Amino acid sequence: MFQPKPMSKLLIVASKQQLEPVITELYRMNIFHIDDFVDKGDEQWEGFKIGMPLKGADTISSSLVKIRSIASAFGIGSDQLNDVAKAKVQALKQSIEKDLPVIADEVEQLLSQRSKLEASIKEYEQKIEALRPFTDAPFPMELLTGYDSISCIAGTVKSKPVLSVSHEIWEKSLKGGLFITVAVRNEDLAAVERSLLDLQLQKVTIPAETGSASALIADYEQKIAGVHKEIEQISAKMTEIRDKHHYFLMSSEELLTADVEQAEAPLRFATTDLAFAVVGWVPTEQVTKVYETLDRVCAGKVYTTELEIEDYNEGPPVEYNNPDFSHPTELFMDIYSRPKYTEVDPTLLMSIVYPIMFGLILGDVGYGLILLAMSFGLRSMVKGSEAGNQLMNVLRNCSISSIIFGVIFSEFFGFSLPWAPLWFSRHIPIGATAEGAHHASAIPQLLVVSIWIGILHITLGRIWGALNASRMEHGHHKSLKMFANIGWILVMWGIIVLIWSKFPIILMPDLSKMPELAGGLNVATIAGAVMLVVGLACIARENALDLMEVPTIISHVLSYTRLIAVGLSSVAIALVTNFIAIGLIINPQLANLTPVGVVLILVGVVVFLFGHALNTALGILGGGLHPLRLHYVEFFTKFYRGGGKKYNPFGMIRKLTEQN
Amino acid sequence: MAAEAVAVEVAAATASAAGLKAVGAGLAVGLAGVGSGLGEMGIGAAAMGAVAENKDMFGLALLFTVLPETIVIFGLVVALLLMFQ
Numbered sequence: 001m002f003q004p005k006p007m008s009k010l011l012i013v014a015s016k017q018q019l020e021p022v023i024t025e026l027y028r029m030n031i032f033h034i035d036d037f038v039d040k041g042d043e044q045w046e047g048f049k050i051g052m053p054l055k056g057a058d059t060i061s062s063s064l065v066k067i068r069s070i071a072s073a074f075g076i077g078s079d080q081l082n083d084v085a086k087a088k089v090q091a092l093k094q095s096i097e098k099d100l101p102v103i104a105d106e107v108e109q110l111l112s113q114r115s116k117l118e119a120s121i122k123e124y125e126q127k128i129e130a131l132r133p134f135t136d137a138p139f140p141m142e143l144l145t146g147y148d149s150i151s152c153i154a155g156t157v158k159s160k161p162v163l164s165v166s167h168e169i170w171e172k173s174l175k176g177g178l179f180i181t182v183a184v185r186n187e188d189l190a191a192v193e194r195s196l197l198d199l200q201l202q203k204v205t206i207p208a209e210t211g212s213a214s215a216l217i218a219d220y221e222q223k224i225a226g227v228h229k230e231i232e233q234i235s236a237k238m239t240e241i242r243d244k245h246h247y248f249l250m251s252s253e254e255l256l257t258a259d260v261e262q263a264e265a266p267l268r269f270a271t272t273d274l275a276f277a278v279v280g281w282v283p284t285e286q287v288t289k290v291y292e293t294l295d296r297v298c299a300g301k302v303y304t305t306e307l308e309i310e311d312y313n314e315g316p317p318v319e320y321n322n323p324d325f326s327h328p329t330e331l332f333m334d335i336y337s338r339p340k341y342t343e344v345d346p347t348l349l350m351s352i353v354y355p356i357m358f359g360l361i362l363g364d365v366g367y368g369l370i371l372l373a374m375s376f377g378l379r380s381m382v383k384g385s386e387a388g389n390q391l392m393n394v395l396r397n398c399s400i401s402s403i404i405f406g407v408i409f410s411e412f413f414g415f416s417l418p419w420a421p422l423w424f425s426r427h428i429p430i431g432a433t434a435e436g437a438h439h440a441s442a443i444p445q446l447l448v449v450s451i452w453i454g455i456l457h458i459t460l461g462r463i464w465g466a467l468n469a470s471r472m473e474h475g476h477h478k479s480l481k482m483f484a485n486i487g488w489i490l491v492m493w494g495i496i497v498l499i500w501s502k503f504p505i506i507l508m509p510d511l512s513k514m515p516e517l518a519g520g521l522n523v524a525t526i527a528g529a530v531m532l533v534v535g536l537a538c539i540a541r542e543n544a545l546d547l548m549e550v551p552t553i554i555s556h557v558l559s560y561t562r563l564i565a566v567g568l569s570s571v572a573i574a575l576v577t578n579f580i581a582i583g584l585i586i587n588p589q590l591a592n593l594t595p596v597g598v599v600l601i602l603v604g605v606v607v608f609l610f611g612h613a614l615n616t617a618l619g620i621l622g623g624g625l626h627p628l629r630l631h632y633v634e635f636f637t638k639f640y641r642g643g644g645k646k647y648n649p650f651g652m653i654r655k656l657t658e659q660n
Numbered sequence: 661m662a663a664e665a666v667a668v669e670v671a672a673a674t675a676s677a678a679g680l681k682a683v684g685a686g687l688a689v690g691l692a693g694v695g696s697g698l699g700e701m702g703i704g705a706a707a708m709g710a711v712a713e714n715k716d717m718f719g720l721a722l723l724f725t726v727l728p729e730t731i732v733i734f735g736l737v738v739a740l741l742l743m744f745q
Contacts, residue, residue, distance in 0.1 A: 335719040443744040447737065555730060565736040629726045
């Protein structure tokens with residue numbers, strides 16, 4: 001809890017004969033995080049080199065490339081396969097050897113046929129484009145080319161040309177100009193071209209075709225339709241192959257990926273001519289399992305030992321160690337940065353506080369139910385994506401919290417539920433109708449509650465800051481950092497006590513009536529001032545420049561008022577939507593029903609639905625992002641460092657193939 | 661007559677006080693919103709660029725983008741206090 005899983009560093013050494021069994025066994029166990037060997041010329045690794053891949057790695061890789069290219073051509077993945085039996089490895093290997101080349105050839109042929117056909121469609125389309133200007137011409141296309149003494153020019157010009165030489169011209173008016181085809185003698189060609197260029201001639205090439213342009217275009221269009229049909233046939237064939245071999249392709253992809261990863265594992269090991277060594281990390285609770293299993297498969301011919309960890313801050317990979325309900329929140333931690341091995345892991349706290357903050361912002365039974373339905377309904381869209389599932393789980397937790405707070409605040413789409421708010425009321429009186437005005441709103445009280453949340457959250461952040469300093473720093477720096485964190489707490493509470501000693505605030509202790517000591521200062525004022533000064537001194541000891549940050553204490557605490565402020569804005573939007581839709585449009589029409597009134601009532605219903613849909617979207621954004629920001633900016637900056645390595649064990653979770 | 665005139669005057673004064681409060685609340689939210697918008701403009705554009713370069717930056721980019729948002733929240737809180745206290 002609040003700590004990643006404890007890890008142990010293991011060294012495995014054996015002779016080269018044991019290489020394959022060790023790799024296979026480590027891969028099967030799927031718990032060993034390999035520290036890649038890098039040849040840096042370290043003394044302790046003198047004589048070791050990076051290993052060579054196992055035999056057959058290149059053939060497996062080339063089969064894998066083939067499968068992956070087919071899979072990407074088909075657009076298939078293993079995500080689409082659910083609840084299927086696992087393939088037997090031996091049988092699968094045989095069919096990879098026998099069937100894969102046949103399938104690959106077939107698919108390749110179909111693909112090349114299809115791309116050829118697609119290219120021919122392009123070609124026809126270009127020809128149609130070239131013929132398009134000549135569609136209305138009264139002459140067949142062959143009359144424009146093939147003369148010895150006459151040349152034809154075709155193109156668009158701005159206005160009708162006046163030519164002094166003898167010529168034959170056909171023109172067609174276009175938007176903003178003319179399309180012309182001119183036939184002149186070869187010797188006049190240059191002069192004619194010049195005078196046409198003055199009219200901004202844009203030449204087009206005359207297609208060398210036979211027959212009238214419109215007939216030719218119709219012909220090509222027919223051809224394109226024919227090609228489309230052929231492509232359809234090929235696509236149907238490909239779909240057939242895809243459906244038939246989907247399972248085979250995906251299961252062999254999985255098998256070969258596992259084989260390639262194992263065959264290439266020696267690239268991460270340190271080897272000599274006769275032996276190899278590998279260093280890696282295993283969760284401490286599983287160390288004996290690794291010892292025993294390796295001993296068994298190598299019949300004792302392997303040396304495994306636990307190494308001392310030199311630098312906890314850099315070394316161990318980080319695997320979260322949280323109860324089940326906190327797992328979804330790990331997504332938010334990974335978005336920010338995975339915790340370092342030695343520091344406090346705030347995931348558990350965040351998984352509790354985040355939904356509470358969400359509920360405070362969007363405390364409405366109606367919206368909560370919509371979000372709850374969404375968190376189940378959208379699940380099929382994120383199938384197979386771990387992050388997507390985590391997000392849906394977070395949404396589910398948040399919507400439950402939203403419903404609970406909705407019951408407390410007595411809100412349902414901005415309407416009041418049959419009971420009075422169980423806690424402070426958020427109902428806002430709006431306009432003359434003042435929906436829900438019968439419960440007096442307690443907004444100042446709610447704002448103070450949110451400030452309390454901020455004070456406690458930030459104090460906890462600073463306490464964890466001191467804890468992290470004690471774990472991660474060394475020597476003199478350690479005590480400086482710890483005292484600086486305590487200093488920040490003292491400054492914050494000093495300011496708070498000073499304020500309490502001067503101004504009585506609702507829901508906060510009133511210290512202004514404390515006995516006076518001297519000069520109108522009471523006990524609390526002096527205590528607050530002392531805390532403030534001592535705190536400032538502690539901060540300044542670590543780094544005097546940090547004193548510049550002292551005003552952020554106030555802005556960070558006040559920042560928590562967003563929990564109520566953003567929540568109230570969503571209440572206001574809901575109330576206004578209800579007021580416009582029901583109060584202003586639907587109710588007056590219902591009082592005196594007319595045919596036009598029925599239409600207006602429908603408009604009112606649309607306004608109602610649109611307003612609440614908008615508010616739901618804003619609620620997800622506001623309710624989701626603001627608590628996240630409060631964690632990231634106000635909370636994490638007090639203690640969190642992040643930058644831990646992800647624990648990524650050597651192995652895979654097999655979905656489609658059996659373990660061999 | 662005089663009493664009536666006073667009553668009308670008092671009513672007008674309360675009404676204009678309420679109106680000024682509403683105007684003040686509107687200005688608080690509106691101006692604060694413009695301010696955070698201007699602040700987020702540059703940060704958001706740069707953050708988008710950073711995320712396009714490297715997806716891992718998303719968390720940090722989001723954090724930087726929403727930093728100026730606090731200003732508008734303060735505006736909103738001031739407006740709420742004006743309207744409801």
